Amino acid sequence: MEFTSFSGRKRTLAGNTARKAEFNEIPTISLTAPQGQVIAQLQDACTRDHGVPQHAIDGVFATARRFFDQDLELKTAVHYKKSAILRGYEPIAEVMTDETKKADLNEAFNCGYEPELDTQRPDGAQAVDSSLDSAMQGSNAWPSQAGFKTGVAAYYGQVLALARRLMRLFASALELPTDFFDSVVTQPGAMLRLLKYPAQDPSRSDALGIGAHTDIECFTILAQGTQPALQILNVDGHWIQAPPVPGTFVVNIGGELSRLIADKTLTLMPYRLVDMLARWSNDKFISTVHRVLNITGEERYSVPFFFGPSYDTILRPLRTCVGEGTEAKYEPVKAGDYVYQRLTKSRLSKEEAETKSLLASGVAAA
Numbered sequence: 157m158e159f160t161s162f163s164g165r166k167r168t169l170a171g172n173t174a175r176k177a178e179f180n181e182i183p184t185i186s187l188t189a190p191q192g193q194v195i196a197q198l199q200d201a202c203t204r205d206h207g208v209p210q211h212a213i214d215g216v217f218a219t220a221r222r223f224f225d226q227d228l229e230l231k232t233a234v235h236y237k238k239s240a241i242l243r244g245y246e247p248i249a250e251v252m253t254d255e256t257k258k259a260d261l262n263e264a265f266n267c268g269y270e271p272e273l274d275t276q277r278p279d280g281a282q283a284v285d286s287s288l289d290s291a292m293q294g295s296n297a298w299p300s301q302a303g304f305k306t307g308v309a310a311y312y313g314q315v316l317a318l319a320r321r322l323m324r325l326f327a328s329a330l331e332l333p334t335d336f337f338d339s340v341v342t343q344p345g346a347m348l349r350l351l352k353y354p355a356q357d358p359s360r361s362d363a364l365g366i367g368a369h370t371d372i373e374c375f376t377i378l379a380q381g382t383q384p385a386l387q388i389l390n391v392d393g394h395w396i397q398a399p400p401v402p403g404t405f406v407v408n409i410g411g412e413l414s415r416l417i418a419d420k421t422l423t424l425m426p427y428r429l430v431d432m433l434a435r436w437s438n439d440k441f442i443s444t445v446h447r448v449l450n451i452t453g454e455e456r457y458s459v460p461f462f463f464g465p466s467y468d469t470i471l472r473p474l475r476t477c478v479g480e481g482t483e484a485k486y487e488p489v490k491a492g493d494y495v496y497q498r499l500t501k502s503r504l505s506k507e508e509a510e511t512k513s514l515l516a517s518g519v520a521a522a
């Protein structure tokens with residue numbers, strides 16, 4: 157059995173069931189960065205409160221519940237296929253995250269960065285800078301539900317501030333100045349996703365809430381609800397469970413970092429980083445494969461926040477990750493174009509994708 161990621165990287169699977177693992181059972185990789193500096197900063201970030209108030213976390217889960225509880229008709233008013241950049245509502249079994257398998261057993265809502273959601277926005281910024289040209293240039297599709305945007309915004313602003321803090325740590329871990337990424341995260345490619353997995357028959361282990369995949373952006377800050385269903389592929393090719401720990405987030409991140417978790421408020425999981433950072437770091441940081449299998453017999457909610465640079469950023473292997481016999485493994489790519497291509501692949505048929513790109517380029521309208 158094998159998993160092939162978007163970039164073509166293959167991982168051998170030792171089996172298809174997940175075993176229970178101790179939370180601190182982690183693969184360890186060593187970061188060759190100035191360890192003292194990185195570790196000190198990580199400790200600082202991990203031992204302080206993660207900074208996201210519990211009421212904002214509770215609020216976004218309550219908002220998600222209210223949204224998903226509505227009639228299908230109200231939800232499909234913001235169906236993602238109506239959006240040029242695939243924002244909005246994804247009904248159950250329409251997205252196929254693992255393109256070789258069946259459609260995902262979840263319903264979801266996606267929204268992206270807007271200055272209005274950003275408590276640290278530059279003064280006066282009202283809208284995303286329209287000169288940030290990329291295939292992901294566009295606006296959110298907000299449902300009419302009262303209080304929806306407010307509930308999402310209260311959480312988005314807080315988790316965004318945490319993500320900017322973490323981005324500085326990654327700069328250090330990549331042997332770059334701490335502020336290296338600051339200018340590309342003022343209007344970041346940052347997508348918040350509300351997810352609801354229905355209760356499924358526990359004997360149906362072939363029905364995946366989300367098929368095996370790697371995330372697209374630089375890292376993901378995941379708030380899990382109460383049901384354990386997330387599984388990650390460890391270095392030996394075994395699926396291990398990643399249960400929710402109250403008061404914590406899961407951050408898809410490199411192994412060494414996860415040693416600092418202890419009982420602190422920021423939970424750094426043994427995931428490696430996700431695809432954009434793999435490209436940027438020239439595979440110094442490799443993305444981790446994960447999936448969701450909700451056989452708890454209960455509904456499950458989760459709220460991932462996918463954080464990456466502004467959509468007009470060109471991702472090319474960083475200078476600290478190439479040279480001296482290390483070739484660049486990836487061609488430069490514009491962040492937003494990369495995200496758009498990835499989202500499209502699991503969401504639209506070939507014909508739909510072609511129509512959308514014609515619309516986006518103005519050809520169909522002409």
Ligand SMILES: O=C(O)CCC(=O)C(=O)O
Nearest residue numbers: 351366371386448458460
């Ligand atoms: O629901 C979860 O715990 C993870 C969701 C996920 O992996 C994703 O949306 O990419």
Ligand SMILES: [Fe+2]
Nearest residue numbers: 369370371446
């Ligand atoms: Fe994911």
